Amino acid sequence: MLYLSKAFDMVNHRLLLEKLQLYQCSSLSLQWFKSYRSNRYQQISVSGTLTRPLPVSAGVPQGSVLGPLMFLLYINGLPYTNTALFADDTTLHTFGGNLPDINKNLRDSLSAVSE
Numbered sequence: 842m843l844y845l846s847k848a849f850d851m852v853n854h855r856l857l858l859e860k861l862q863l864y865q866c867s868s869l870s871l872q873w874f875k876s877y878r879s880n881r882y883q884q885i886s887v888s889g890t891l892t893r894p895l896p897v898s899a900g901v902p903q904g905s906v907l908g909p910l911m912f913l914l915y916i917n918g919l920p921y922t923n924t925a926l927f928a929d930d931t932t933l934h935t936f937g938g939n940l941p942d943i944n945k946n947l948r949d950s951l952s953a954v955s956e
Contacts, residue, residue, distance in 0.1 A: 849908055850900040852915045854878045857901075860914055877907075923950060 857878075861871055878901075882894035901911040925932040933950045937943035 849903050849912055852901045852912055853899050855898075857911060857915050860917070864914070924954070 858871060858875060861874060866874070881897040883897050884892045884894045886892075901908040901915075923934040925934065931954070933947065933954070935943055935946040935950060937946050
């Protein structure tokens with residue numbers, strides 16, 4: 842089983858835009874998504890002192906209407922052979938005639954998911 846901790850925070854903005862292009866989103870839609878996620882910064886306050894703002898290059902808004910949709914589009918390219926997806930949990934299924942075959946198949950599946 843694979844679990845994406847802080848799954849919504851992991852969504853890479855550049856890769857998400859590339860996926861949207863693959864899904865043939867219109868150029869206007871791509872521009873809107875890009876502007877929606879561009880030029881975002883975050884900073885924190887510690888004992889009343891603010892850190893310097895840092896750019897946000899990954900993540901989708903949690904608690905928003907678009908956040909879950911963007912996350913699903915982002916993970917929608919995972920290999921589906923022997924894979925079961927549910928939200929941020931992924932289960933890989935494998936088989937083989939012996940333990941070395943099963944280990945190899947599992948390593949190959951993990952490698953495909955990683956790519």
